[in-house]
Amino acid sequence: MDYSRIENVVNVPTLQEKRVTVFGAGASIGLIEDLVRSGVRRFLIIDFDRVGAENMARQGHDSADIGQFKADAAKAKIMEINPEAEVEILTLDLTKVPEDVAATYVAGTDIFVAATDSFACQALVNRLSLMLNVPVVSVGIYAGGTGGEAVWTDPIHKLPCFRCLCANRYAAHEQQLLTAPNVSLDPSSQGADIFSVRLIDAIAGQLVLGLLTQGAANRYGRLIEQLGDRQFIQLSMSPEFALNGRDIVREKLQVPEGNEAYVTWNSIALADPDRGQLPCLDCEQIRRHKFELVDGHYVRRIPGQRDSGTSPDAVVGGTVS
Known part of the structure; x- marks a missing residue:
């Protein structure tokens, strides 16, 4: 591949040596393909689900992929872009195996991408990250597709982990397990259209490049240092965006009501979204x-x-x- 048009902003030789493990190969297909185009060529793709006809409307899968494992379909798309890529796949639900076994499957990676709406999987990825000292970018779309988040963590720099940053979310899921264990709090994909997915994936992809090339003398090499401890990025993707009845993006940006320039497609980067990062069980046990x-x-x-x-x-x- 010819990287001459991007080599001034991203360290392609470094990316080519890195191994990216992606949990979830559904809505992340576009993100995976764009990472390949940016220079990443070593992947482990993990997904035990198969492509369905309903996936074509909001994911980058095609009719020829229907019935295949999403991981297999992702590998084929990677190889089509870069035939020299090295791609391993795993069609196993790692939340169903012991943590130490899961860790052996993902050992030797340079970054995790948690591109799944499964809280159980995101929680597992956080623990694996701390066990193996691997940075993570976690991607999520909010109900209805009006907003989303991209959260990055890097245990090597001793920053807060995903559980620290999402303490209220963990507490809600723990309470749900006690009161209604058969009811899931995982967000529905209903209304999460492909444009919403691509918007948040674009942010996640930049975070991945930034984490993998930290210290390089270019825009992506400086990104993580510029973010500092602001690890929680939220994006509004509709004028109707609200969480619990509040437009938190407007609030954090301090945009007054009546400002005609404010509509949507705005982001905020937060250091402590749950105001406190109270004692974190994962950090206590693993770190x-x-x-x-x-x-x-x-x-x-x-x-x-x-x-x-x-x-x-x-x-x-x-x-x-």
Whole structure:
């Protein structure tokens, strides 16, 4: 492939040596294809589901793919773009096997992409990330397709994990298991059209490139440093976007009502969406982080690291009410 038109913004030689593991090969097909076009050529694609006719309207699958495993269909599309790509597939539900076994399947990867609406799978990917010190980009579309999120984590830099950033989500799922275990809180794909999918995937793809080429002297090499600890990106994709009745994008951007320039397609990047990152079980169990209550706030203690006051690596300001 000829990368001459993009080599000034992304470190293609570095990408060609990286291995990307993608959990979910449905709506992520466009993202996978674009990563191939950007220079990634080593993949592990994990999906136990098969392509159905309903997938054609909102995913990048074709009629010839119907009945195939989505992972097989994804591999074929990768090889069509770059015949020199190295692609492994796994048609297994890793949430059904022990964590240590799941870890052996995904060992040797450089980044995880959690492109699934399954909370159980996203939770597993977070734990695997901490176990193997692998960064993650998690992608999600909100109900109705009016908004979405792309969340990046990088345990090597001791930043908060996905569970830290989504503490309220974890609590809701845990409560649901206790009160109505047969009812899923996973968002429905109803209304999540292909344009909404492609919008959030474009952001996720840039995060993947940024994480894989950190430190390079170009735009993507600087991206993660520029984001700092702002790991939770949310995007409005419709003038009707609202979460719990609130347009949180407008609120965070402090756009007043009546501003005619504000409609939609705006994003925010948050460092602490759940306001506190209260003690995280995954960080305690896997990273051996400690959470101490100090003056009504939780403080994260990282083994071997001196408390640096307000550093996001050392202190997490969770207020106890």
